[in-house]
Amino acid sequence: MxxxxxxxxxxxxxxxDFSYDDNVRVVADGDSIDWRDGYDSCVSSSLVQVPTFIAPFIVANIVLCMISKVQVRFLPSFMFHLSNISCGLYLLYNSIDRGRWYLFQLLAPAYLLLKLSTKNSQRIRLDLVLCVFCIAYLIICEIYEQNAEVWHHIRGVLMIVVMKIISLALDSKSDGLVKSQINTLAFLGYICCPANCIFGPWTSFRDYMESQPKKNARLLSLxxxxxxxxxxxxxxxxxxxxxxxxxxxxxxxxxxxxxxxxxxxxxxxxxxxxxxxxxxxxxxxxxxxxxxxxxxxxxxxxxxxxxxxxxxxxxxxxxxxxxxxxxxxxxxxxxxxxxxxxxxxxxxxxxxxxxxxxxxxxxxxxxxxxxxxxxxxxxxxxxxxxxxxxxxxxxxxxxxxxxxxxxxxxxxxxxxxxxxxxxxxxxxxxxxxxxxxxxxxxxxxxxxxxxxxxxxxxxxxxxxxxxxxxxxxxxxxxxxxxxxxxxx
Incomplete structure (x- = not known):
């Protein structure tokens, strides 16, 4: 099964939340409405707002893709991680008004535990400790945050980050290649990857590393x-x-x-x-x-x-x-x-x-x-x-x-x-x-x-x-x- x-x-x-504007709720009392009124109050307003909402996510990732193709030919490999970090932080900063510190204050202790878990001399399974810590962090933050609306906006992003950290911790124990590739820039690039840092989906660290274009990839191919x-x-x-x-x-x-x-x-x-x-x-x-x-x-x-x-x-x-x-x-x-x-x-x-x-x-x-x-x-x-x-x-x-x-x-x-x-x-x-x-x-x-x-x-x-x-x-x-x- x-x-x-x-x-x-x-x-x-x-x-x-733009999609749930009050002007959409024109039938709150259950009365039917005219199709033209419905179009003007709902369809039209949604179509006006959606391009400005979607555009930054698509543009940032197209820019990332172009930078990656240039980087793999002419720039050092760490630029791949820096470009992911930069584009990801831009989207996080512009998409989340409040509560972003819940994300940033998780990264330092998570990375420290991750590096310690890769040491073969450790008797305690610190990778499992890190998994429990991340889930506990989510629960504690939800209890601590008094503003339900703020938490409602940040928890989806935090969930993706926690899943990435958990998978990376467990993979670093079982996959020698993943373990050898972990460093500060790679970790932050994986977490902040603009392709999935806001809406997901979860991807493995190996998928992130393999997203870097091959050296023989053509810059322009019809x-x-x-x-x-x-x-x-x-x-x-x-x-x-x-x-x-x-x-x-x-x-x-x-x-x-x-x-x-x-x-x-x-x-x-x-x-x-x-x-x-x-x-x-x-x-x-x-x-x-x-x-x-x-x-x-x-x-x-x-x-x-x-x-x-x-x-x-x-x-x-x-x-x-x-x-x-x-x-x-x-x-x-x-x-x-x-x-x-x-x-x-x-x-x-x-x-x-x-x-x-x-x-x-x-x-x-x-x-x-x-x-x-x-x-x-x-x-x-x-x-x-x-x-x-x-x-x-x-x-x-x-x-x-x-x-x-x-x-x-x-x-x-x-x-x-x-x-x-x-x-x-x-x-x-x-x-x-x-x-x-x-x-x-x-x-x-x-x-x-x-x-x-x-x-x-x-x-x-x-x-x-x-x-x-x-x-x-x-x-x-x-x-x-x-x-x-x-x-x-």
């Missing part, structure tokens, strides 16, 4: 440049479309007369598209800086196919909106985060049992996201259901010898008598698809972007109230799933 778990609701979208431009344009186009839907869907589609489940679906979809906006924007910044995932996976994999079009893969929206299972949803939600949790948490805990590993992986993900009830409840619900669904479908696949397991059977299956096109297989797979759809609505409806709580984080009672309106259906399904899994 190690390929199926993830954090699902990350906080990087907290940084674009085909790569054309591909480079259209991949950035593709990502930005999808990002803007997702932003418009996230901002304006509730304005046009929800009124007092809307069926509660349809309204909940629109709210949940608005939240998901806000995540897609951040993900496509982060893909655009990664491509702009010269990163690519095109050659990291098999040519027939979903990630590889996505990367050939977009250049870099953070999210797979079609796997989320048309879910084969909820397990595939949590993997597709944030592919790099999934890889981080699988490599640095799940596999470490797997010897203690699958359920323990899955449960503690989601606990770790929750801790990285902070002390937030809605995130904890959502992530732990996903973790338990992922385990239950995986086991139920595995047992049904064995009982009926049918292609209904979480891992899809490829082509003509020699392992099962009933292939994916058999009637029973279709019924079982469709049933779990519908259950995943219900879970997406139920768990996503508490992340209501039109709520005033969006800028400070949602409360315990907000989540309970939203779930009560839907009769706690998803949690009842979870209970029935646990019973059914025990019975079979």
């Amino acid at each position: 190690e390929d199926y778990y993830d954090n699902t609701y990350d906080e990087n979208e907290d940084l674009y 085909t790569p440049t054309a591909k480079y431009i259209y991949q950035i344009a593709f990502n930005l186009t999808f990002a803007i479309l997702c932003l418009l839907f996230s901002n304006c869907a509730q304005v046009f589609l929800i009124s007092d007369y809307t069926w509660k489940w349809l309204a909940a679906y629109v709210v949940a979809l608005s939240f998901r598209t806000s995540h897609y906006f951040v993900s496509f924007l982060s893909q655009a910044t990664m491509v702009s800086a010269g990163y690519s995932t095109e050659n990291r996976h098999g040519s027939k994999s979903t990630v590889s196919k996505h990367s050939r079009v977009f250049g870099y893969t953070v999210v797979l929206p079609w796997n989320i909106e048309l879910p084969y299972s909820l397990i595939h949803v949590v993997v597709a939600w944030n592919v790099p985060m999934h890889n981080f949790l699988k490599q640095y948490v799940f596999r470490v805990l797997k010897p203690y049992g699958t359920f323990t590993a899955v449960f503690l992986t989601y606990v770790t993900s929750s801790l990285l996201h902070g002390l937030n009830f809605q995130l904890w409840a959502t992530l732990l619900t996903l973790g338990i259901w992922s385990y239950v669904e995986y086991n139920i479908r595995k047992k049904l696949a064995h009982i009926f010898s049918a292609c209904v397991a979480v891992g899809k059977c490829n082509g003509i299956c020699a392992k099962h008598k009933l292939g994916r096109t058999a009637a029973l297989s279709i019924v079982i797979n469709f049933t779990f698809c519908c259950l995943s759809f219900i879970h997406l609505i139920y768990l996503g409806t508490i992340f209501d972007a039109s709520s005033e709580l969006q800028t400070e984080g949602f409360s315990f009672w907000h989540a309970v109230q939203k779930w009560q309106e839907l009769h706690y259906l998803s949690h009842w399904i979870l209970v029935l799933g646990l019973i059914f899994n025990w019975l079979i």
Whole structure:
């Protein structure tokens, strides 16, 4: 089951508060509005603001990419790290008004512990101490910061930094090449990399070092440049479309007369598209800086196919909106985060049992996201259901010898008598698809972007109230799933 778990609701979208301007909430009382008024108050205002928000991130990373190509030919290697540090600090300074010191005061003790952990004479696993320190630092800062809005803006950035430090600490113990490459400039360049210091995604230190262009790379090459431009344009186009839907869907589609489940679906979809906006924007910044995932996976994999079009893969929206299972949803939600949790948490805990590993992986993900009830409840619900669904479908696949397991059977299956096109297989797979759809609505409806709580984080009672309106259906399904899994 190690390929199926993830954090699902990350906080990087907290940084674009321009998208939740009060003039967008023109249907606060639930009344329908004229389409032209909706366009003027929502669509038009979003389109005016988004270019000025996006431009600095893309320009800074294009500049970084050009500097890196020049550096690899004519300048010493440390200039690669200096250019990353400079561009990254520029974006951090301009994107975060308050709370940036929480980031800077973490770096010195983290680097000191990192260097000490690389000493072979140490009996104490200082790399593990560093991991615990970073997570504890996140929790302590959240408790210390009295202004919820300030913390809501900085925690996504801090989460990415903590993940980088944790992965670097563990890799420095197991990878001699990584250990030999660590120095002050390389560490700061990796942490401040402008391609992912604000919106993510997490990348490993090895990926950061490999992003430096090869010495034989041509400064100007027509085909790569054309591909480079259209991949950035593709990502930005999808990002803007997702932003418009996230901002304006509730304005046009929800009124007092809307069926509660349809309204909940629109709210949940608005939240998901806000995540897609951040993900496509982060893909655009990664491509702009010269990163690519095109050659990291098999040519027939979903990630590889996505990367050939977009250049870099953070999210797979079609796997989320048309879910084969909820397990595939949590993997597709944030592919790099999934890889981080699988490599640095799940596999470490797997010897203690699958359920323990899955449960503690989601606990770790929750801790990285902070002390937030809605995130904890959502992530732990996903973790338990992922385990239950995986086991139920595995047992049904064995009982009926049918292609209904979480891992899809490829082509003509020699392992099962009933292939994916058999009637029973279709019924079982469709049933779990519908259950995943219900879970997406139920768990996503508490992340209501039109709520005033969006800028400070949602409360315990907000989540309970939203779930009560839907009769706690998803949690009842979870209970029935646990019973059914025990019975079979």
